Amino acid sequence: MDSFSFGDAGDLGVHRAGIENGEWISCEVAQEGFKVVVSDVYGTEQEVLITLSDLREHAKTFEDSTGNCWECKGSGEAFASWSVLEGVTYQVCDRCKGKGLRPRR
Numbered sequence: 301m302d303s304f305s306f307g308d309a310g311d312l313g314v315h316r317a318g319i320e321n322g323e324w325i326s327c328e329v330a331q332e333g334f335k336v337v338v339s340d341v342y343g344t345e346q347e348v349l350i351t352l353s354d355l356r357e358h359a360k361t362f363e364d365s366t367g368n369c370w371e372c373k374g375s376g377e378a379f380a381s382w383s384v385l386e387g388v389t390y391q392v393c394d395r396c397k398g399k400g401l402r403p404r405r
């Protein structure tokens with residue numbers, strides 16, 4: 301469950317900042333985790349630190365509440381690559397083997 305993206309950290313940063321209809325505008329890897337800059341609808345920016353522990357707990361809560369795999373968010377497919385010609389390509393999720401359900405613990 302330790303495969304986290306900037307999008308995962310950014311989304312959790314917006315949630316953690318308590319900004320309704322907010323968005324994350326930058327995310328960078330820091331020694332402690334991810335530094336996420338979030339913004340509200342008025343353009344007010346706020347920096348939030350998201351640790352790997354935060355992301356693990358968020359992933360566990362997601363899986364417990366939905367029954368879906370965290371890696372693919374229940375789709376059974378995971379990001380494989382991106383190119384100008386083909387756009388985004390997907391592969392079968394390694395974690396749930398394409399079932400979309402959280403693996404048994």
